[in-house]
Amino acid sequence: MSERHPIIAITGSSGAGTTSVTRTFENIFRREGVRAALVEGDSFHRYDRAEMKARQAEAERAGNGHFSHFGPENNLFAELEQLFRSYGECGQGRYRHYLHDADEAAPYQQPPGTFTPWQDLAPDTQLLFYEGLHGAVVTPEVDIARHPDLLIGVVPVINLEWIQKIWRDKSKRGYSTEAVTDTILRRMPDYVHYICPQFRHTHVNFQRVPMVDTSNPFIARDIPQPDESMVVIRFAKPKGIDFQYLLSMIHDSFMSRANTIVVPGGKMELAMQLIFTPFIWRMMERRERALGSL
Numbered sequence: 001m002s003e004r005h006p007i008i009a010i011t012g013s014s015g016a017g018t019t020s021v022t023r024t025f026e027n028i029f030r031r032e033g034v035r036a037a038l039v040e041g042d043s044f045h046r047y048d049r050a051e052m053k054a055r056q057a058e059a060e061r062a063g064n065g066h067f068s069h070f071g072p073e074n075n076l077f078a079e080l081e082q083l084f085r086s087y088g089e090c091g092q093g094r095y096r097h098y099l100h101d102a103d104e105a106a107p108y109q110q111p112p113g114t115f116t117p118w119q120d121l122a123p124d125t126q127l128l129f130y131e132g133l134h135g136a137v138v139t140p141e142v143d144i145a146r147h148p149d150l151l152i153g154v155v156p157v158i159n160l161e162w163i164q165k166i167w168r169d170k171s172k173r174g175y176s177t178e179a180v181t182d183t184i185l186r187r188m189p190d191y192v193h194y195i196c197p198q199f200r201h202t203h204v205n206f207q208r209v210p211m212v213d214t215s216n217p218f219i220a221r222d223i224p225q226p227d228e229s230m231v232v233i234r235f236a237k238p239k240g241i242d243f244q245y246l247l248s249m250i251h252d253s254f255m256s257r258a259n260t261i262v263v264p265g266g267k268m269e270l271a272m273q274l275i276f277t278p279f280i281w282r283m284m285e286r287r288e289r290a291l292g293s294l
Helices: 018-032 049-059 075-090 102-108 160-175 177-200 245-248 267-294
Strands: 007-011 038-039 127-132 150-154 203-209 229-235 253-259 259-262
Touching: 007 018, 007 075, 018 038, 018 127, 018 150, 018 267, 075 127, 150 267, 160 177, 160 203, 203 267, 229 267, 245 253, 245 259, 245 267, 259 267
Parallel strands: 007 127, 007 150, 038 127, 150 203
Antiparallel strands: 203 229, 229 259, 253 259
């Protein structure tokens, strides 16, 4: 953790909704005039799309049916931790982009599914913002979770997470339901061992719970709307959180435990704005004091 060079990390599984949370933070940064270095977790995968497919086929021929993007063998955990460590120490580090589709790839004149070359972060950023699968991973070799000043987990209930992933991969990436189902099953061991354990390290978790039937996510025709859900917000350390203020500002919200507030799904972005804007203020104030003391 660093007062001069703070780090915020959003962590969650594929289909969890971390990208939507990122848009909320981008709005906060823009409104508050914060210069943030934005880093996507997909850029720290070890292999590009073509090589990943080849290695997956090779793993399946060898009898490994659980080769996935969630595990350590297919990610650059050491390099991600080095980025966090370096940024916390001096506000610098190296990153790259993963080009998901043709629109992202066009400006770089590269095929989709490839990485851009590694490059240095801009020299004048005020904080590092990470969004991806592994912002709080801890293994015997790395401890990424110890570096961020603010760690946020995005964890829909599992059936909703699957519905969101199936819908996204079918509508935006052209996959069949069967192909997405195979991916979910293949990732399950790594999901249990490397995704779920992260949420014991997060400072705040957001879990969307649908209020409609999601019993069989594999036949769902659409994603439950925000107004058809509630969001459970759990604080690991609730000291300093003004729950009474949040309850007064967010209609139909309530406390379910001493460290947990439940809000309507349609108010999730408002809740994030109310909760995290003061966090950003405090980070910037501490940063200015730390820089002023040099």
